[in-house]
Amino acid sequence: MSLGTVSNVLNNPEVVALPTRQRVLEAIDRTGFVRSTAAHQLRVGKSRTVGVVLLDIANPFFAEMVRGAEGVLRDNGYVLMVCSTDESIERERRYLRVLEEHRVDGLLITPVEHDLREVAELAGRGIPTVLLDRDGGEQELCSATVDDIRGGELAAGHLFELGHQAIAFVNGPSSIRQCADRREGAQRALRRARRRSPATLREMTVNALSVDQGEKAAIGLLSLTPRPSAVMCANDQLALGVLKSLSEAGVAVPDEMAVVGYDDVSFASMLSPALTSVRQPKYELGAIAAELLLEEALGSNHKHRSVRFEPELVVRASSGATRRGAGRAGQPRPVP
Amino acid sequence: MSLGTVSNVLNNPEVVALPTRQRVLEAIDRTGFVRSTAAHQLRVGKSRTVGVVLLDIANPFFAEMVRGAEGVLRDNGYVLMVCSTDESIERERRYLRVLEEHRVDGLLITPVEHDLREVAELAGRGIPTVLLDRDGGEQELCSATVDDIRGGELAAGHLFELGHQAIAFVNGPSSIRQCADRREGAQRALRRARRRSPATLREMTVNALSVDQGEKAAIGLLSLTPRPSAVMCANDQLALGVLKSLSEAGVAVPDEMAVVGYDDVSFASMLSPALTSVRQPKYELGAIAAELLLEEALGSNHKHRSVRFEPELVVRASSGATRRGAGRAGQPRPVP
DNA sequence: GTGAAAGCGCTAACAT
DNA sequence: ATGTTAGCGCTTTCAC
Numbered sequence: 001m002s003l004g005t006v007s008n009v010l011n012n013p014e015v016v017a018l019p020t021r022q023r024v025l026e027a028i029d030r031t032g033f034v035r036s037t038a039a040h041q042l043r044v045g046k047s048r049t050v051g052v053v054l055l056d057i058a059n060p061f062f063a064e065m066v067r068g069a070e071g072v073l074r075d076n077g078y079v080l081m082v083c084s085t086d087e088s089i090e091r092e093r094r095y096l097r098v099l100e101e102h103r104v105d106g107l108l109i110t111p112v113e114h115d116l117r118e119v120a121e122l123a124g125r126g127i128p129t130v131l132l133d134r135d136g137g138e139q140e141l142c143s144a145t146v147d148d149i150r151g152g153e154l155a156a157g158h159l160f161e162l163g164h165q166a167i168a169f170v171n172g173p174s175s176i177r178q179c180a181d182r183r184e185g186a187q188r189a190l191r192r193a194r195r196r197s198p199a200t201l202r203e204m205t206v207n208a209l210s211v212d213q214g215e216k217a218a219i220g221l222l223s224l225t226p227r228p229s230a231v232m233c234a235n236d237q238l239a240l241g242v243l244k245s246l247s248e249a250g251v252a253v254p255d256e257m258a259v260v261g262y263d264d265v266s267f268a269s270m271l272s273p274a275l276t277s278v279r280q281p282k283y284e285l286g287a288i289a290a291e292l293l294l295e296e297a298l299g300s301n302h303k304h305r306s307v308r309f310e311p312e313l314v315v316r317a318s319s320g321a322t323r324r325g326a327g328r329a330g331q332p333r334p335v336p
Numbered sequence: 337m338s339l340g341t342v343s344n345v346l347n348n349p350e351v352v353a354l355p356t357r358q359r360v361l362e363a364i365d366r367t368g369f370v371r372s373t374a375a376h377q378l379r380v381g382k383s384r385t386v387g388v389v390l391l392d393i394a395n396p397f398f399a400e401m402v403r404g405a406e407g408v409l410r411d412n413g414y415v416l417m418v419c420s421t422d423e424s425i426e427r428e429r430r431y432l433r434v435l436e437e438h439r440v441d442g443l444l445i446t447p448v449e450h451d452l453r454e455v456a457e458l459a460g461r462g463i464p465t466v467l468l469d470r471d472g473g474e475q476e477l478c479s480a481t482v483d484d485i486r487g488g489e490l491a492a493g494h495l496f497e498l499g500h501q502a503i504a505f506v507n508g509p510s511s512i513r514q515c516a517d518r519r520e521g522a523q524r525a526l527r528r529a530r531r532r533s534p535a536t537l538r539e540m541t542v543n544a545l546s547v548d549q550g551e552k553a554a555i556g557l558l559s560l561t562p563r564p565s566a567v568m569c570a571n572d573q574l575a576l577g578v579l580k581s582l583s584e585a586g587v588a589v590p591d592e593m594a595v596v597g598y599d600d601v602s603f604a605s606m607l608s609p610a611l612t613s614v615r616q617p618k619y620e621l622g623a624i625a626a627e628l629l630l631e632e633a634l635g636s637n638h639k640h641r642s643v644r645f646e647p648e649l650v651v652r653a654s655s656g657a658t659r660r661g662a663g664r665a666g667q668p669r670p671v672p
Numbered sequence: 673g674t675g676a677a678a679g680c681g682c683t684a685a686c687a688t
Numbered sequence: 689a690t691g692t693t694a695g696c697g698c699t700t701t702c703a704c
Contacts, residue, residue, distance in 0.1 A: 002691045007683055017689060032461065037437045038377040039681035042696045047374065048434075049417075057418075058403045063394045070393070070420055074427075079434055081385075082393075082418040084406055091410075098384075098415055101373045125368070211602050243606050266547050270579050272608030338675045343699055353673060375697035378680045 010035060041103065050293065051099035053083045053092060053109040054132065055176075059209065059237055060265040061282055062110070065132060068286025069108055076294060078105065087112050087176065087208055096122060106293040108132050108286075113175050116141070128296040130289045133280075134177050135306060142296060143306045144289040148178050151278045151311035152185025155232045155260045156201065158276070158313055160193035162321055164230040164258060169203045170217045170242060171234045179209075179234050182262065186232060202228060209234060214241020222249060230258035230319070236265045239275055243318070247272075254320030264314050274316035281309050346371060377439065386629065387435035389419045389428060389445040390468065391512075395545065395573055396601040397618055398446070401468060404622025405444055412630060414441065423448050423512065423544055432458060442629040444468050444622075449511050452477070464632040466625045469616075470513055471642060478632060479642045480625035484514050487614040487647035488521025491568045491596045492537065494612070494649055496529035498657055500566040500594060505539045506553045506578060507570045515545075515570050518598065522568060538564060545570060550577020558585060566594035566655070572601045575611055579654070583608075590656030600650050610652035617645050 008016050009024040016024070027033075041047045050073055054062045070080055081104065083095040092112045096119075099107065106128040111119055116131075120139040123129035131143035159167050169186055172179040186201055193199040204220060206213035214237060221231060221242075233239035239261030243253060251257050253273055261268060264279035288307050296302045315321045344352050345360040352360070363369075377383045386409055390398045406416055417440065419431040428448045432455075435443065442464040447455055452467075456475040459465035467479035495503050505522055508515040522537055529535040540556060542549035550573060557567060557578075569575035575597030579589060587593050589609055597604060600615035624643050632638045651657045 003681090004683075004692070005690060008690090011683080015689080020690075034433075034436050036378070036439060036681055037434075038374040038383065038439060039696090040683080041374040042372070042378055042681080042698090043683045045696085049438075056403075057393065057406070058396065058399045060394065060396060060399075063396075063399050066418075067392075067394045067420065070418075077434075079417045079419065079431070079438065081415045082402070082406075083415065084403065095415070097370075098373075098413075100370050102385075102415065103372060103374060240603055240606055247606070267576055267603040267607065270576055270583070270607050271603065272606060272610065274608065339698080340676075340700075341674060344674090347699080351673080356673080372697055375680090376699080378682090378697080379699045381680085 045103075047103045047105055048077055048079065049081055049102060049104045050078045050106040050108065050290075051081045051083065051095075051102075051104040052132075053085060053095055053099070053107065053111075055085055055087050055110055055112065055209065057082055057084045059235070060267075061235065061263045061280070064265075064282035065286035065289075068283040068288075069132075069290040070286075072287050072290040072294070085112050087172070089113055093118070100125070100127065106130070106297050108289050108293060110134055111177075114177055114180065128293055128302075130293045130296070132289050133285060135308075136304075140304050142289075142292045142304050144285050144292060144309075145306065146280045146285065146309045146311050148181035148311070149185040149188070151262065151280070152182030153189045154185070154311060154313040155182070155262060155278050156186035156189035157192065158315065158319060158321070159230045159232060159258060159260060160189055160199055162230075162258065162319065164228075165197055165199050166226055166228040166230075167199070167201050168221050168224065168228040168231045169201055169234075170214060170221070170231055170238050171203055171205055172209045172238075173205060173207060182234055206238065209237055211237050211241040211244070214238035215245045216241075218242040218245030219249070222246075222251065228257070230260070232260045232262075234262055236261040236263045236268055236275065236277055239268075239277070239318075240271070243271060243275070254318055258320045259318040261318075268314075269316060271318070273318045276316045276319035276321065277314055279312045279314050285309065381439075383439045383441055384413055384415065385417055385438060385440045386414045386442045386444065386626075387417045387419065387431075387438075387440040388468075389421060389431055389435070389443065389447075391421055391423050391446055391448065391545065393418055393420045395571070396603075397571065397599045397616070400601075400618035401622035401625075404619040404624075405626040406622075408623055408626040408630070421448050423509070425449055429454070436461075436463065442466070442633050444625050444629060446470055447513075450513055450516065464629055464638075466629045466632070468625050469621060471644075472640075476640050478625075478628045478640050480621050480628060480645075481642065482616045482621065482645045482647050484517035484647070485521040485524070487598065487616070488518030489525045490521070490647060490649040491518070491598060491614050492522035492525035493528065494651065494655060494657070495566045495568060495594060495596060496525055496535055498566075498594065498655065500564075501533055501535045502562055502564040503535070503537050503566045503568060504557050504560065504564040505537055505568050505570075506550060506557070506574050507539055507541055508545045508574075509541060509543060512545075518570055542574065545573055547573050547577040547580070550574035551581045552577075554578040554581030555585070558582075558587065564593075566596070568596045568598075570598055572597040572599045572604055572611065572613055575604075575613070575654075576607070579607060579611070590654055594656045595654040597654075604650075605652060607654070609654045612652045612655035612657065613650055615648045615650050621645065
């Protein structure tokens with residue numbers, strides 16, 4: 001019963017005679033032996049590990065995506081190293097460094113910045129990489145995305161169509177691609193609206209897509225002149241914060257202020273009022289990204305692929321669309 | 337410029353002469369060298385990795401805890417292997433196995449089952465372990481917890497004090513300790529209520545603490561006879577599902593049915609109606625657990641410690657406490 | 673202050 | 689079918 005045989009029992013059981021195999025298994029059990037992935041990795045070059053770098057795991061949008069990815073990766077024997085960057089490029093860099101030192105077998109990443117060169121370099125150094133909710137642009141990278149330009153257009157277009165002329169857009173830094181895209185979509189809707197009326201879109205940039213920042217932004221928003229009659233938020237966390245602040249300030253939604261979110265997280269439909277939002281297939285996004293990653297990591301002759309989903313506007317009470325005669329700016333009306 | 341010197345430059349820079357050091361650093365930069373954690377680990381025995389095993393990362397309660405833990409562990413150079421068990425004991429076992437093979441330097445875990453022997457064995461084999469939101473019972477383990485018995489008592493007691501006599505309790509499997517404890521607290525409140533009136537507590541067990549399961553449970557709840565006038569839920573995900581179903585079924589909350597949740601997640605206050613819930617310090621729980629882990633992993637002579645937080649009832653509209661003359665069972669009344 | 677060499681636990685190629 | 693051995697990339701004595 002030698003070292004090599006033990007290894008074979010673990011990795012190629014069929015090559016070892018049954019009696020020996022059992023003797024080995026019994027010994028493993030008796031001694032409480034647990035193989036070392038590190039040593040395995042050193043020899044074979046696979047760490048059975050995938051890095052997942054995202055903006056914030058406490059954001060339900062990302063958490064759902066992670067669940068989608070975890071489901072497929074777990075079944076393939078991988079474990080996830082989850083890294084929240086909090087939208088900090090330094091933190092992202094540090095994490096990428098650490099993940100590379102760990103020799104992750106793959107990387108799922110929602111990059112903080114617009115510029116993908118660092119990520120592309122990593123991929124170039126041989127780490128299979130899939131962009132999460134972010135397309136590769138000119139870089140040759142796999143990605144699983146939702147059309148954010150279209151999503152932004154849906155959200156803003158909805159508000160313009162309801163007759164709002166002064167819309168505020170609580171958006172994250174435009175260094176974040178999703179934010180830039182949603183803004184572009186919103187501006188597209190704006191241009192269209194302008195053909196009929198003097199519409200305006202006032203962007204308020206916050207530095208994180210969080211509930212906190214949404215609360216702060218809403219306060220600022222109320223002191224704008226003229227006060228906008230509608231807000232569009234770059235995600236539901238921000239929208240939640242905005243709703244909180246408006247509620248505290250006694251501003252009626254949607255009558256004094258219409259609100260639209262983005263992501264359609266699980267609680268959006270049960271907010272007070274129910275939040276109109278742009279739905280993204282979160283779980284599927286993660287699952288597809290993981291599958292692309294496996295393809296790239298295992299497949300021999302891999303071609304980069306991008307999967308793109310279509311966003312969908314889910315209209316609920318917060319935008320006021322359910323009222324007859326959709327609301328005009330600053331004209332509070334009695335609750336039905 | 338030999339191998340050993342390179343190692344020294346990376347780990348004990350001060351021991352290498354400046355010119356050599358710079359030469360080495362330049363070479364590292366030029367060749368794009370990235371050290372291998374696996375090899376390091378094989379030699380030194382540290383993986384710079386912490387396993388985090390929890391029921392569901394998509395549950396904001398756990399996601400917040402992870403953020404708390406990540407904050408302190410990241411600063412200490414660790415990366416988190418996040419594992420959602422989905423309350424499946426087999427999945428937990430598989431993950432624990434994998435984490436042990438990875439030789440994680442520590443383990444934060446919310447175990448699925450009541451029985452902690454397997455976890456205690458792991459800890460006994462030398463993996464520093466801290467229980468997350470779960471106390472060690474007779475096992476010698478560090479833990480960061482909230483008093484769930486007290487929490488359950490607060491939630492149920494609140495409903496009984498409002499005059500409800502038939503309360504339903506949508507709870508997870510009592511193999512999950514938190515669920516068992518919350519139930520015990522609820523029963524304590526029940527016994528107290530019984531001294532004044534013929535109160536009842538009807539438990540409905542669901543097999544996951546999810547929005548889905550909450551929706552299903554609420555439907556069953558409506559066909560109970562006599563129909564309860566209040567529901568207490570084991571967490572806010574369930575409560576969210578219950579609210580969704582009740583809303584669809586046209587049952588007014590809190591007038592026809594009062595609802596209480598547990599966790600007080602970020603969106604609880606903005607639900608329609610705002611959810612009465614038991615607040616737990618989620619972020620702090622994760623942060624403290626991580627600190628206990630570091631203590632145990634780094635400190636020489638470690639004594640096991642348990643940190644216990646007190647839960648806090650946050651009363652909002654969903655329980656109907658804000659109405660004058662709190663509701664009695666099955667007596668719908670006009671919305672004020 | 674620097675270099676040479678042993679060994680961490682494993683696997684794959686080879687020898688028996 | 690089983691045993692033997694070299695070497696993955698690193699750290700850490702120990703000589704120089």
